[in-house]
Amino acid sequence: MYSFKNDYSEGAHAKILEALSKVSGEQNAAYGMDSHSLNAANLIRKKMGRGDADIHFLEGGTQTNLIAISAFLRPWEAAVSAEIGHINGHETGAVEATGHKILTVKADEGLLTPLLIKPILDSYTSEHTVKPKLVYISDSTEVGTVYTKALLSQLSAFCRENGLYLYLDGARLGSALTAQGNDLTLRDLAQLCDAFSIGGTKNGALLGEALVICNHALKDDFRYILKQRGAMLAKGMLLGVQFETLFEKNLYYELAEHANNMAELMRIAIRNSGFEFLSNSPTNQIFPILPDDFVDKLRQNFDFEIWEKTDPLHTAIRLVTSWATPEQEVERFIHYFYEL
Amino acid sequence: MYSFKNDYSEGAHAKILEALSKVSGEQNAAYGMDSHSLNAANLIRKKMGRGDADIHFLEGGTQTNLIAISAFLRPWEAAVSAEIGHINGHETGAVEATGHKILTVKADEGLLTPLLIKPILDSYTSEHTVKPKLVYISDSTEVGTVYTKALLSQLSAFCRENGLYLYLDGARLGSALTAQGNDLTLRDLAQLCDAFSIGGTKNGALLGEALVICNHALKDDFRYILKQRGAMLAKGMLLGVQFETLFEKNLYYELAEHANNMAELMRIAIRNSGFEFLSNSPTNQIFPILPDDFVDKLRQNFDFEIWEKTDPLHTAIRLVTSWATPEQEVERFIHYFYEL
Amino acid sequence: MYSFKNDYSEGAHAKILEALSKVSGEQNAAYGMDSHSLNAANLIRKKMGRGDADIHFLEGGTQTNLIAISAFLRPWEAAVSAEIGHINGHETGAVEATGHKILTVKADEGLLTPLLIKPILDSYTSEHTVKPKLVYISDSTEVGTVYTKALLSQLSAFCRENGLYLYLDGARLGSALTAQGNDLTLRDLAQLCDAFSIGGTKNGALLGEALVICNHALKDDFRYILKQRGAMLAKGMLLGVQFETLFEKNLYYELAEHANNMAELMRIAIRNSGFEFLSNSPTNQIFPILPDDFVDKLRQNFDFEIWEKTDPLHTAIRLVTSWATPEQEVERFIHYFYEL
Amino acid sequence: MYSFKNDYSEGAHAKILEALSKVSGEQNAAYGMDSHSLNAANLIRKKMGRGDADIHFLEGGTQTNLIAISAFLRPWEAAVSAEIGHINGHETGAVEATGHKILTVKADEGLLTPLLIKPILDSYTSEHTVKPKLVYISDSTEVGTVYTKALLSQLSAFCRENGLYLYLDGARLGSALTAQGNDLTLRDLAQLCDAFSIGGTKNGALLGEALVICNHALKDDFRYILKQRGAMLAKGMLLGVQFETLFEKNLYYELAEHANNMAELMRIAIRNSGFEFLSNSPTNQIFPILPDDFVDKLRQNFDFEIWEKTDPLHTAIRLVTSWATPEQEVERFIHYFYEL
Known part of the structure; x- marks a missing residue:
């Protein structure tokens, strides 16, 4: 996974x-x-x-x-x-x-x-x-x-x-x-x-x-x-x-930029799907607040960290991209949001 | 060097x-x-x-x-x-x-x-x-x-x-x-x-x-x-x-054995040349006691640690071999002793 | 003082x-x-x-x-x-x-x-x-x-x-x-x-x-x-x-009781004078909340600790009695409250 | 004792x-x-x-x-x-x-x-x-x-x-x-x-x-x-x-001087009795080296610390005097040495 x-x-x-x-x-x-x-x-x-x-x-x-x-x-x-x-x-x-x-x-x-x-x-x-x-x-x-x-x-x-x-x-x-x-x-x-x-x-x-x-x-x-x-x-x-x-x-900057770009793709998709974030992060860690049942579904396909319960029905999760994150995995992830 | x-x-x-x-x-x-x-x-x-x-x-x-x-x-x-x-x-x-x-x-x-x-x-x-x-x-x-x-x-x-x-x-x-x-x-x-x-x-x-x-x-x-x-x-x-x-x-043992073997070659040559050692080391660190002028000559060709003065005219040095020590460097080193 | x-x-x-x-x-x-x-x-x-x-x-x-x-x-x-x-x-x-x-x-x-x-x-x-x-x-x-x-x-x-x-x-x-x-x-x-x-x-x-x-x-x-x-x-x-x-x-208890009793006298007087306390303390430390100008007046006659501002016009102070506190000092202190 | x-x-x-x-x-x-x-x-x-x-x-x-x-x-x-x-x-x-x-x-x-x-x-x-x-x-x-x-x-x-x-x-x-x-x-x-x-x-x-x-x-x-x-x-x-x-x-000096004086009395007596000391102490701690049997006898009458064995038959002990040491106890102690 x-x-x-x-x-x-x-x-x-x-x-x-x-x-x-x-x-x-x-x-x-x-x-x-x-x-x-x-x-x-x-x-x-x-x-x-x-x-x-x-x-x-x-x-x-x-x-x-x-x-x-x-x-x-x-x-x-x-x-x-x-x-x-x-x-x-x-x-x-x-x-x-x-x-x-x-x-x-x-x-x-x-x-x-x-x-x-x-x-x-x-x-x-x-x-x-x-x-x-x-x-x-x-x-x-x-x-x-x-x-x-x-x-x-x-x-x-x-x-x-x-x-x-x-x-x-x-x-x-x-x-x-x-x-x-x-x-x-x-x-x-x-x-x-x-x-x-x-x-x-x-x-x-x-x-x-x-x-x-x-x-x-x-x-x-x-x-x-x-x-x-x-x-x-x-x-x-x-x-x-x-x-x-x-x-x-400039490898140090190139690698970081890639991670940021991958997170940005996810951020846009999540925002377009109507969800909010716990913080205004422009970097490679993002913290979307999602309905609990959707989080459960997501977990069956991707591994990520549960950050905190934000209300009885919602949970903030942490998604982290890296210098090594392949764009196709990001796309596969985004797919889930647009399928909602 | x-x-x-x-x-x-x-x-x-x-x-x-x-x-x-x-x-x-x-x-x-x-x-x-x-x-x-x-x-x-x-x-x-x-x-x-x-x-x-x-x-x-x-x-x-x-x-x-x-x-x-x-x-x-x-x-x-x-x-x-x-x-x-x-x-x-x-x-x-x-x-x-x-x-x-x-x-x-x-x-x-x-x-x-x-x-x-x-x-x-x-x-x-x-x-x-x-x-x-x-x-x-x-x-x-x-x-x-x-x-x-x-x-x-x-x-x-x-x-x-x-x-x-x-x-x-x-x-x-x-x-x-x-x-x-x-x-x-x-x-x-x-x-x-x-x-x-x-x-x-x-x-x-x-x-x-x-x-x-x-x-x-x-x-x-x-x-x-x-x-x-x-x-x-x-x-x-x-x-x-x-x-x-x-x-x-058994790579762990093979590497160590190589280091020991290299040290053994040096130990034999040094002993054959009539020198004593500070300790009875059978491992990859040996401590020959050598005349100071010979130590000086040796230092122009090899790098090693000066351990301690043992008497006004002699010094114990430390020679360390490793898993990576090439036999030809050991031979080159030994050469110096037999040249004495 | x-x-x-x-x-x-x-x-x-x-x-x-x-x-x-x-x-x-x-x-x-x-x-x-x-x-x-x-x-x-x-x-x-x-x-x-x-x-x-x-x-x-x-x-x-x-x-x-x-x-x-x-x-x-x-x-x-x-x-x-x-x-x-x-x-x-x-x-x-x-x-x-x-x-x-x-x-x-x-x-x-x-x-x-x-x-x-x-x-x-x-x-x-x-x-x-x-x-x-x-x-x-x-x-x-x-x-x-x-x-x-x-x-x-x-x-x-x-x-x-x-x-x-x-x-x-x-x-x-x-x-x-x-x-x-x-x-x-x-x-x-x-x-x-x-x-x-x-x-x-x-x-x-x-x-x-x-x-x-x-x-x-x-x-x-x-x-x-x-x-x-x-x-x-x-x-x-x-x-x-x-x-x-x-x-x-029972000296340990007697001394403590005296301190408590002295604080109790002060507590009653302060409460009777219409003031509140920061905490429900039944012991030898009490924390009345007093008008700032009254605190200033009090300070000219007694030494005590300013605890914290509770609102722009009031301050909580800390009054501590001890095994050695003489009742007449307590009475002198109480006097100030009844004079208000 | x-x-x-x-x-x-x-x-x-x-x-x-x-x-x-x-x-x-x-x-x-x-x-x-x-x-x-x-x-x-x-x-x-x-x-x-x-x-x-x-x-x-x-x-x-x-x-x-x-x-x-x-x-x-x-x-x-x-x-x-x-x-x-x-x-x-x-x-x-x-x-x-x-x-x-x-x-x-x-x-x-x-x-x-x-x-x-x-x-x-x-x-x-x-x-x-x-x-x-x-x-x-x-x-x-x-x-x-x-x-x-x-x-x-x-x-x-x-x-x-x-x-x-x-x-x-x-x-x-x-x-x-x-x-x-x-x-x-x-x-x-x-x-x-x-x-x-x-x-x-x-x-x-x-x-x-x-x-x-x-x-x-x-x-x-x-x-x-x-x-x-x-x-x-x-x-x-x-x-x-x-x-x-x-x-x-000058109480600080007077008290110390008394302790030193008491030790000096003991030091003289011990030296006069023919014994040596572990160190050249002119202060209130002295370390006589005594025959073991004599140490044993002494211990029945005075309390002191055994310092170290100096040879198979002798022991160094530590004697400490203080600002409070009474001269008569020192004299009683000295008595033992002159009785030897």
Whole structure:
């Protein structure tokens, strides 16, 4: 049964597998000091227009978040996140396991704003509570929405005024940066964020996230914590080669665009069939609200995630497309809606 | 310049790369619940003769050690290790970062014995000190030596009598189990250890360690800590496929045997040339003690690690062979010794 | 200026100071193994009717909570608390600093019920989220309310059915057990809770909380974690003597009752003056909602905490009485209300 | 039976108990912001000649060490300690429980020197090991010895050259500063150390350690971690009043001097009787090496700690005197030696 369950069902793009095969016989320096990792970092720096950023390659999203946050914060400092933020709800308390509390706010469409964060700063002001110090956002968010340049700029300015770090989880950054309506670029992120990640796993790589550290004060000794938390691969070239392939030309954007296009086809069909969505997602995750009996029928033919009951007769489901989603499966899916 | 620096310079064995390419187009269940991971676990269970063992696939050695140890121990319990144990000296305090102290003993050739551990049990007896609870050993050890069945059996019996868990770090287990003089099998380990790892990274895989949990009391909820510590790959099949390939037939042993054979050729030549070794290693890491000027000459032609000064005129170096070491490079290396 | 700011402004009750002076010349065993600590534990066990409970004396409330919770839980397990629970809002992330997430629910009057906890159990069901394992409640609560025997019994039954530990923070337990309408006893707590604390600091002691562990499975090695977290006093008798004095006869209850009585006088006067309260507190903390200008006037004569704005013209304040509050100060305070 | 087991068997000096009784009726600000704590800090600052030092009052020695070290270090940084250092052997892994490794060196008489620390700096140089960042010493040491001004100055200079913090555990600082041959003062410590503690528990207080932070870079937000680790007493005046009493005049020194004098009497008698000592302790802990049969006889009349077997027929014991040790008990003890 074809699955729209997530964007990590398939392996890696053919070009990545080829690149891996090609370099596999080489003897490479270990622990991320190989020429492929160094080159990949340079390629990304060039696209960001910041030659001074530090870039580290890690294995997964939870790992990247927990390491970045625990490296940046002192023991009593806390992260601020949307309630639906990935670090809050889907990482088994990984941030807390490193000793840091997460302060949450309900955020419309998963997007944080200065207005939402301000009350936390106002009420967490003494040593009897944690000290809010880092703002965690994700782009695209957990419900597929994206930040505009205007909103991210506001947020960045607010964070700087208030001595907060701005950290952006880019597990699905490719999809965000190639979404309809997006006006952000890597270049912008490198100016507006203190640190952010560029997700490979959900965009054509076997595994891998690039962590970009822009704020000079957060760079020192970072490789120590990579090793300490078990994130430093002996064969670091495995990550380097993949990001090299993704950023040598524009493969990273092309793959994300394909996923977005596939989701767009489904979105149009679902909307044309008269259904609403849980969020205004222009990316590769969409959350249609469907009658329960229709959901049941759909499940017999496709795999996807049940998101939540929206009323006694309706359910929001999550449909995720990927760099590998074939257009004919999307068409087959759409067919069901037009048959209704 | 050819490198004998470590056994993780090269990528993966061709069969592994092929297997990855073959399955890359499949849609697989995420987070290690895919058919390849399940099959790989079954293949290993069969070779161990223990259908009841839990097997998890992780990315690296430090990660495996820190997760296993922190999952097994309560906050005040400690690990006992040889001073040269990998967790003590080469993992950037990864175990301590999870809150646990490591108690160390000087161990001849890196091998722990009941006699070495007993004094620790005798002196750590009150709540004013940590409680020794887990014995950490590695096979092969950090100086290339291996446990015999007799010694491991003694150690296992001692641990059981004293309520200690026995955990074996098998980052180089392949090399140990195929070494000359080794009489241990996976089957033995599964009977004698509470948990142990089977290293893939240093034996032909791109990355990956299989963690085998034999003690039923240590199994519960283990997937929670995998996720919490950032070790649960979205595309878990990446690990599953590699271990499937390694254990479908005997590739795991064949690769290790090749590395051992290459080291043996070098060992013989070095010994024939009249030099001694720092340890009695029958595995793929050897530590010849050489005159300093000869070391300097050697370095102009080969890359390897300087281990330690043994006297003012001599230095022990570390030479490591791998599944990928070509015999002609070994011969070229040997040539230098016979030229002396 | 007289302060109704909290119940820890004054030192210790005269009988406690006397007892300390009396035993100060003795040579006592260290680290809580002295005869006074042992005797105090026995006195409490007798009052609870459970000779098998383990009792440890700690210094403060945050310390007791963080040690108990981190001793009871495995790394991926979480505590469930009311949003206003002390561990969530007023302990600087102490529980998270030990690695554990707190899951919160909005709780009317600060009281948890099975109905409030059930949805958490329903949604936290996989290894991608933490595992709810301990229910944290406080009695009296952070807004002065108390549990009834019926509610605590329900909660206890619910916890046992669902494999959850029930832990009660008794920093203000004296005030709760002597409150009007309370029908709980130490005996009940010892049957219904897995563990609970009996606060001394806020009820006449210089410092000190007794942690009672009823669930046999949670007892082992507890003194190790006391020491590890810095809670084991060299002169443990300092705590033992105080609890001995409090529980030899009924001083613990008498002191709490006095505090409650003083609050009751204020409560009646405030209510008679036509004001409402933020919560139905029968204990020594009351939260009247007053016109802002009246609050300003009051502040010129008494010290107390501003709790929260309830509407543009009104503010809830917190008034706290203690074992040491003189009736004439209460009368002076009441005078202001009748003067209105 | 009279005990020379430790210096925390007795309660508090009469003047401290009086002071506590005197202020007990006051309403004091909570959490260490009371006038007594502020005054005590000022008294200490004055004696140190450093008005800019931050001073916090904590409950115990292990607590002080674990909080200071975990506040000062980043996650991958380690403490360097003598093998017999209190943090290494007698605090149940408290420092490791906060995530930090302790690197140890064998130190003659428990005293660290630049020469002993240098090899650690030389071998811990990459991200594959922890980063040594703080040097932990104690004065007097665990075997009663003391630092000279010359040695501490060397150590301090060495630490500054190498970017290491120098932290001195002063659990028995009183005894050290009043020992024969000591040439250090509080004033020196405040110049030479980045932070140090002044122990109250072992010198006449019921409980309490003053933590002095001299290095400006280590001061920020320290009260947050006090609260987070459970060290911030609600009735902080309990600590303030005691240190006020100890440092108002010279009580702190007088009490320590008495303990030293009592030990000196015993030391002379033991030496005159022809016995040797394990260490050259001029402080209140002495470690005579005695024939086993004599130790047995002694134990029937006095309580003390067996330290270690020094040869098959001899045992080193630990004798500790305190501010409260009566001279007649010392004389009674000495009597045994002259009877030999």
